Amino acid sequence: MINIRNFCIIAHIDHGKSTIADCLLETTATVSFREAKAQLLDDLDLERERGITIKSHAIQMKYTAKDNLNYILNLIDTPGHVDFSYEVSRSLAACEGALLVVDAAQGVEAQTISNLYLAIEAGLEIIPVLNKIDLPSAEIDKVKGQIIDLIGCRDSDIILASAKTKIGIEEILEAVVTKIRPPGGDPDAPLQALIFDSKFDAFRGAVAFIRVVNGTLRTKDKIRFFAIDKEFEAEEIGILGLKKIKCDELAAGNVGYLIAGVRDVHDAKVGDTVTHKKDPADKPLPGYKDVKPMVYSGLYPTDAEKFEDLRDALEKFRLNDSALIYQPETSAALGFGFRCGFLGLLHMEIVQERLYREYNQSIITTLPNVEYHVHKKNGVDIIVDNPAEMPSVGDIDSVEEPYVKAQIVCPSEYVGNIMKLSMDKRGTYKNISYIDPTRADLQFEFPLAEIIFDYFDKLKSTTRGYASFDYEYIGYRESDLVKLDILLNNEPVDALSMIVHRDNSYVWGQKVSSKLKELIPRQMFEINIQAAIGTKVISKAVVKALRKNVLAKCYGGDISRKRKLLEKQKEGKKRMKQVGNVEIPQEAFLAVLQIDK
Amino acid sequence: MNETALYIHIPFCDHKCIYCDFYSIITTDNISSYKEALIKEIDYYSSLYSEESYITSIYFGGGTPSLMEARYLYDIINHIKTKFHVAPAPEISMETNPGTVNKNKLKEFLRLGINRISIGVQSFDENELKFLTRIHDKKTAIATVFNALEVGFENISIDLIFNLPKQTKWTWRRNIEIATLLPINHISAYSLILERGTILNKMVLDGKVALQDEDYDADLYEITIKELEERGFQQYEVSNFAKPGFECLHNTAYWRYKNYIGFGTSAHSFMNDKRWWNYSSLKLYQARVAEKGMAEANYEIISPEESISEYIMLALRSYGIEISKMEKRFGKEWMEKNMNYLQILTDNNFIIVNNNWIKLTKKGYTICDEIISKFK
Numbered sequence: 020m021i022n023i024r025n026f027c028i029i030a031h032i033d034h035g036k037s038t039i040a041d042c043l044l045e046t047t048a049t050v051s052f053r054e055a056k057a058q059l060l061d062d063l064d065l066e067r068e069r070g071i072t073i074k075s076h077a078i079q080m081k082y083t084a085k086d087n088l089n090y091i092l093n094l095i096d097t098p099g100h101v102d103f104s105y106e107v108s109r110s111l112a113a114c115e116g117a118l119l120v121v122d123a124a125q126g127v128e129a130q131t132i133s134n135l136y137l138a139i140e141a142g143l144e145i146i147p148v149l150n151k152i153d154l155p156s157a158e159i160d161k162v163k164g165q166i167i168d169l170i171g172c173r174d175s176d177i178i179l180a181s182a183k184t185k186i187g188i189e190e191i192l193e194a195v196v197t198k199i200r201p202p203g204g205d206p207d208a209p210l211q212a213l214i215f216d217s218k219f220d221a222f223r224g225a226v227a228f229i230r231v232v233n234g235t236l237r238t239k240d241k242i243r244f245f246a247i248d249k250e251f252e253a254e255e256i257g258i259l260g261l262k263k264i265k266c267d268e269l270a271a272g273n274v275g276y277l278i279a280g281v282r283d284v285h286d287a288k289v290g291d292t293v294t295h296k297k298d299p300a301d302k303p304l305p306g307y308k309d310v311k312p313m314v315y316s317g318l319y320p321t322d323a324e325k326f327e328d329l330r331d332a333l334e335k336f337r338l339n340d341s342a343l344i345y346q347p348e349t350s351a352a353l354g355f356g357f358r359c360g361f362l363g364l365l366h367m368e369i370v371q372e373r374l375y376r377e378y379n380q381s382i383i384t385t386l387p388n389v390e391y392h393v394h395k396k397n398g399v400d401i402i403v404d405n406p407a408e409m410p411s412v413g414d415i416d417s418v419e420e421p422y423v424k425a426q427i428v429c430p431s432e433y434v435g436n437i438m439k440l441s442m443d444k445r446g447t448y449k450n451i452s453y454i455d456p457t458r459a460d461l462q463f464e465f466p467l468a469e470i471i472f473d474y475f476d477k478l479k480s481t482t483r484g485y486a487s488f489d490y491e492y493i494g495y496r497e498s499d500l501v502k503l504d505i506l507l508n509n510e511p512v513d514a515l516s517m518i519v520h521r522d523n524s525y526v527w528g529q530k531v532s533s534k535l536k537e538l539i540p541r542q543m544f545e546i547n548i549q550a551a552i553g554t555k556v557i558s559k560a561v562v563k564a565l566r567k568n569v570l571a572k573c574y575g576g577d578i579s580r581k582r583k584l585l586e587k588q589k590e591g592k593k594r595m596k597q598v599g600n601v602e603i604p605q606e607a608f609l610a611v612l613q614i615d616k
Numbered sequence: 617m618n619e620t621a622l623y624i625h626i627p628f629c630d631h632k633c634i635y636c637d638f639y640s641i642i643t644t645d646n647i648s649s650y651k652e653a654l655i656k657e658i659d660y661y662s663s664l665y666s667e668e669s670y671i672t673s674i675y676f677g678g679g680t681p682s683l684m685e686a687r688y689l690y691d692i693i694n695h696i697k698t699k700f701h702v703a704p705a706p707e708i709s710m711e712t713n714p715g716t717v718n719k720n721k722l723k724e725f726l727r728l729g730i731n732r733i734s735i736g737v738q739s740f741d742e743n744e745l746k747f748l749t750r751i752h753d754k755k756t757a758i759a760t761v762f763n764a765l766e767v768g769f770e771n772i773s774i775d776l777i778f779n780l781p782k783q784t785k786w787t788w789r790r791n792i793e794i795a796t797l798l799p800i801n802h803i804s805a806y807s808l809i810l811e812r813g814t815i816l817n818k819m820v821l822d823g824k825v826a827l828q829d830e831d832y833d834a835d836l837y838e839i840t841i842k843e844l845e846e847r848g849f850q851q852y853e854v855s856n857f858a859k860p861g862f863e864c865l866h867n868t869a870y871w872r873y874k875n876y877i878g879f880g881t882s883a884h885s886f887m888n889d890k891r892w893w894n895y896s897s898l899k900l901y902q903a904r905v906a907e908k909g910m911a912e913a914n915y916e917i918i919s920p921e922e923s924i925s926e927y928i929m930l931a932l933r934s935y936g937i938e939i940s941k942m943e944k945r946f947g948k949e950w951m952e953k954n955m956n957y958l959q960i961l962t963d964n965n966f967i968i969v970n971n972n973w974i975k976l977t978k979k980g981y982t983i984c985d986e987i988i989s990k991f992k
C-alpha cells in the first residue's frame with residue numbers, strides 16, 4: 020500500500036487535462052504512442068467534441084521513481100463540468116492528491132477555483148502545474164502569481180510543464196510520488212469500498228469503479244451495497260490498465276473495477292459503499308447522496324407514432340446514464356412524451372444530442388425548467404417540475420425556486436457588464452475579489468431558472484468569451500413567480516407555458532409572442548398569438564393567413580418534380596406539431612431561448 | 617385503346633430569355649439532323665405503344681417551334697399519322713413567338729396541319745418586354761394575333777406573365793385589358809417563377825432585381841382571376857383561362873392523368889405507371905437516338921401512393937376531382953382518410969363539394985399547394 024498513489028487532475032476546460040493525462044500514460048509506458056489517441060480517457064465522441072470528460076474512468080500506471088522504487092499510480096479522471104459536481108466530489112474522495120492544471124496563457128478560471136475548493140475540502144494534496152508554457156502568449160510569472168495567491172504555495176512548488184513538448188512530465192510524476200501521501204486504511208478491517216463511477220456492459224451488467232478504503236475485496240466474495248441494500252457476488256475484480264486486467268484481490272488503498280452480476284446500472288450508485296455480507300463494516304463511507312436532477316424538460320417524438328421508439332431509446336440510454344430520469348407525461352399540444360430530469364443544462368444537451376445521433380430519434384424538446392416547491396392556500400405543498408402543472412394563481416400561497424451560488428472569473432474591465440447582466444437575471448451580488456490586478460472573481464446568487472435559460476451565452480457575448488463561470492446549488496427560496504401561458508387561436512398550448520418572475524412577466528410575454536410570430540410560418544388560417552397570466556391577456560401578435568402558395572406551371576415535364584416538391588413539403592409538415600388547426604415548427608417550442616439572439 | 621397526347625420539343629431559339637429554364641439552343645446547326653432523330657424516336661415508341669394508343673393531340677413546344685419551316689413540322693405530323701392511330705381531327709398546337717412569323721408563314725402552318733397557336737406575348741408593356749429580354753414589342757405582339765386570325769386560326773392563345781419586378785397593379789390590369797380586347801379565346805397567365813439556372817435567378821441572387829412579396833403576388837393573382845372571368849375567360853386550371861369550348865385539349869390530357877409521349881430533347885413521357893425523360897443535351901439526345909432509337913435519360917415507376925397523389929394534385933389544380941371516377945381508379949380509401957380535412961376546407965371556403973365533384977374555390981386556387989400538401 021505504501022507504494023500506491025491515487026490522484027486526479029483538476030483543470031478548467033481546455034487547460035490541458037487530457038493531454039497531461041496522455042503524457043503521463045506515455046511516459047510510464049502504460050500505453051504506447053500509437054495507442055494514445057488524441058484524448059485517451061474521453062471515449063465518447065460527443066465529449067471529445069466538446070472537450071469535456073463526462074464519464075470518469077480510472078487508469079493504473081507503473082512508475083519507477085528516482086528513488087529506484089516501483090510505484091503504482093492510479094489516475095482517476097474527473098468530469099470537469101458543474102453539472103456533474105457530485106460525481107466530481109466522489110472521484111475526489113477516491114484520491115489523496117490532485118494536480119491543479121492551469122493554462123499559462125489563460126490563467127486561473129472559474130472552474131479552476133470551484134474544483135480546487137472541492138479538492139481542498141476533500142483534504143487532497145494539491146500539486147500546481149502550469150501548462151502550455153511553450154505558448155508565445157504564456158504569461159508565466161503572472162499566472163504563477165495567481166496560483167500562489169489562490170493556494171498559498173511557494174513559487175518553487177509550481178511545476179512548469181508543456182504536455183505538447185513533454186516538458187515537466189517527469190517532475191509531475193516525481194511530485195505525485197513524493198508529495199502525495201500513500202493511502203491510509205487497514206487491509207484487515209471490514210471492507211469499505213467507494214463506488215466512484217459505474218458503467219453498463221451489455222454482457223456483464225454494471226461495472227463499478229471502486230476505491231478500496233478499508234479491508235480487502237476478493238473474487239467470489241459475497242458483498243453488499245449499503246445505499247441500495249442489495250447483495251451480490253464479486254464475479255470479477257481487477258485493476259484498470261488501458262483495458263481491464265483481472266486480479267484476485269483488491270486491498271485497501273487500491274483502485275479497480277468490480278463486476279458483480281448487477282443487472283441494473285442504477286444499483287451501482289456513485290458514492291455507495293461496498294462491504295462484505297459476512298463481517299460487514301458497521302457504517303458506509305460518508306458523502307453518499309442520491310443525485311437529484313436540477314433541470315427538467317419535456318421530450319416528445321416529432322412523429323406521434325414514434326412514442327414507443329422513444330421509450331425504448333430512453334430505456335437503453337438510461338442503462339449507461341444513471342443520472343437521467345424520465346417518466347411518461349401527456350401534453351395537450353404535443354401528445355405522449357416524457358418529462359425528463361437532468362443534472363444540468365449540459366447534461367440535457369448531451370442527452371438530446373445522443374438520442375438524436377446514436378438512437379436516431381427525432382424529438383421536440385420543451386423549454387427547460389427547474390423544480391418548484393409550491394405551497395397552496397389549502398395547506399397542501401406540491402412539487403412542480405412542469406410549468407403546465409402550476410396551479411392557478413388564486414390557489415397559490417407561495418412558490419419557492421432553487422438558487423445557486425455562482426462564481427465568475429473575468430478580466431476586470433468586464434465587471435460592469437457582468438453586474439448589469441446579472442441584475443437583469445435576478446442575481447444578487449455577493450462579493451468581488453481580485454485574483455490579480457487584472458482579473459476579478461465575482462460571486463452572485465441566482466435563481467437557477469435564470470441560469471438555465473441563456474445566462475451562459477449572454478455572459479460569453481457580453482465579455483467576448485473572456486469570462487468563465489461555475490455554480491453550485493444552495494437551496495430553495497421564495498420568489499414572486501407566475502405562470503405565463505401562450506394561447507394560439509385561443510387554445511392554450513401547454514408545452515409553451517413558462518414560469519417567470521412577476522416583474523418580468525410583461526416583457527417576457529411580449530418577447531415570446533413576437534418571437535413566435537417570427538417562427539410560425541403563415542398558414543391557411545390566421546393565427547392569433549396571446550400571452551396570458553391566468554385569464555389576463557398581456558400581449559398579442561398575429562400571423563396573417565397564407566395568401567399565395569401555388570406553383571404556376573404544371574405540364575407534362577413538371578409533374579414528377581412537382582410531386583417531389585409536395586412530398587418534401589409534406590415531410591416538412593411532419594416535423595411540425597399540429598395543435599388545433601395550427602402547425603407549430605419545432606424551434607417554436609424553444610422560442611424563448613432564442614429571444615435577443 | 618387509351619387516349620394519348622404527343623409532345624414534340626423543338627429546342628431551337630434565336631436567343632435565351634432571362635426567365636426561361638426550358639432546354640433551348642441558340643444555333644441553327646443540327647436543325648435537319650434533329651428532325652431525323654425525332655422521326656427515328658417516333659418509330660421506336662410507335663412500335664412499343666401504337667397498339668394501345670389513340671392520339672388526340674399533338675403539341676409542338678420549345679424552344680421556339682415557330683422558327684422552323686412549316687414543312688419541318690408537317691413532316692413530323694405526317695410521320696406520326698403513319699405510325700400511330702390518330703383521331704380524325706386532332707388538336708395540333710404550336711408555340712409561337714411574335715416576331716418569328718409573318719402572315720405567310722402563319723398561313724403555311726395552318727395549311728400543313730397546325731390548328732391552334734399559343735403566342736408567347738408575356739406582356740404588352742414595352743418596359744416589361746425589355747426587362748424580359750423578349751425580341752418583340754407591343755405592336756408586333758398585337759399584329760401577330762391579328763395575322764393569325766386573318767389567315768384563319770380559330771384557336772388562338774396568348775401567354776402573359778405577372779408579378780414581374782416593379783410591376784404595378786395598374787400595368788397588370790392594363791395587360792389583361794388589352795389581352796381581352798384581342799380576338800383570342802385562351803389565356804395562360806403565369807405568376808413569375810424564379811427557376812434555378814436562369815439569368816433572372818442570378819440577377820435576384822446578386823441583388824440586382826427585387827421580387828415582389830407574397831401578398832402582392834396574391835393581389836395580382838386575384839385580380840387576374842376576377843378580371844378574366846368577368847370578361848368571359850373561365851379559369852380551368854391554376855394559370856389557364858378559356859372561353860367555353862376552347863380549353864387546350866393537350867394540356868388537359870396531362871391534368872386528367874392521361875398517357876403522353878414526349879419526343880425530343882428533355883421531353884417527358886408517361887405511359888401507364890412509368891414516367892421517363894430524355895436527355896436534355898442535343899448532342900447526347902442525337903447520339904442515343906442514333907444508337908438505340910430512343911434517348912431515355914432516366915425513368916421512375918410511379919407507385920400506387922404516388923399515383924394517387926399526382927392524380928389528386930393535377931385534378932385539383934384544374935377541373936377538380938370527379939369523385940366516382942377517382943374512386944373507380946384508386947378505391948374509396950382516399951375520401952375516407954381525408955373526410956375531416958375536406959370538411960375543414962369546405963367550411964372555410966377553400967373547396968366546394970357538390971354533385972360528385974370537389975373543386976377549388978378562387979381562394980383555394982391561391983394556396984393550392986398548401987392545401988394539397990396537407991392531404992393524407
